[in-house]
Structure formats: C-alpha cells, structure tokens
Amino acid sequence: SYVLTQPPSVSVAPGKTARITCGGNNIGTKSVHWYLQKTGQAPVLVIYYDDDRPSGIPERFSGSNSGNTATLTISRVEAGDEADYYCQVWDSSSDHRVFGGGTKLTVL
C-alpha cells in the first residue's frame, strides 16, 4: 500500500514561513490534498489538487508537488496557524485514501 511520510513536528516564529513536507514514492504523479486540524476540532481542507485553495483559506497557504515530495507552505505564520497538518492522496490502484502521519506545527 502507498505510504506518505511527514515530519512529526515543525516549529516556526511568527511572521516567518513554515514548510511542511509529505514524502511518497513518485508523489509528484499524484494529486495531494492538505488538511489542518486544530485541537478538539474536525479536519479542514486547506489545499487540494496540490496547490488550489478552497474559498475562505488565506493566500498565505500554498502547496507544491514534485518528484517524491509535496510541500505545504504557510507564509507570514500567525499564532492561529498552530494545528496538526495532514497530507492525503488517492491510491488509484487500490481505490484507498491515504493520509500522512501528520505534522504538528508550533508557532514559537
């Protein structure tokens, strides 16, 4: 089965840029989606199809995907961005949805 690998944690100072990676075999050939989950809340979609933003998601959130790594980039990080972030792909060979292990973003 397809495996997605994320760093357990990323720390960043307010106003700086956070980059959260999601590794997978030839992930650049798949569409990657990103969700944030704040403590005690349900996940929320923040990026779909590698780099598209749903309405209501700030432009500070962006995504990229190439080779074996997809990246979620959060510019001008704010305290309110603290959350767990999950990448997700569709494994078309099995028709299963696959999540990365999640990355806890800490704003220093």
Added chain:
Amino acid sequence: EVQLVESGGGLVQPGRSLRLSCAASGFNFYDYDMHWVRQAPGKGLEWVSSISWNSGNIGYADSVKGRFTISRDNAKNSLFLQMNSLRVEDTALYYCAKDISGGGRVVVPYFDNWGQGTLVTVSS
C-alpha cells in the same frame, strides 16, 4: 451549508457490535461519495471506508475489512457504518466525510467537508 452529524458512538466490549450513523444536510447527498475516517486518541487520521453515490463501489481499509460494513440511505440522507467484532484498537473518534466525487463525475477525489465525529470506545 453542508452539515454532517454523526451519532451512535459509545462504550462497547471487545467482540461486540456498534452501528454508527451520519445525518447529512445542505447538499444533494445522493450525488456524492461518502466516507468514514477515524482518529485514535492522540493519533493521526486513518481512512476506514468509502461508498459511492449509488452504493455501487465500496471500499475498506485492511484493518477493518470483513468486520465493518458501510451503507447509505439516499432517501434519508444518511450514511451508516456497522461495526462487528470490535477490537480495543478500534477505539477512535469516527468522522463522516463528504467527497467531491460522485454522480459519475470523473475527478480525483478528496474530502471537502467533515462532521464533528462520534467517539467509539472498545474496552472490557
């Protein structure tokens, strides 16, 4: 506004059964694929099962295959998960999630809306 409201969770002994429900509103339920995703305490998200808009395509994670059964009632805008032979490791918050795919649309799927979850605790 899309709303997904899960119910049916609770405390159950290992080996017993539980049936989860998800009441959907704010969109044409019959036109979208639906999923169950779970999250064990302090852990990450795990996709559990999916059902296509017309119930013609159903899938399960290996961890629940043969024990869980997903179904839907489009007339009642409801999604279900019948969980049998429950194990301690099935303890989790179970989310109902809406997909963007369905209705014959050929798209790469993703989850665009989530419920708040219902907690299942399997313990003796």
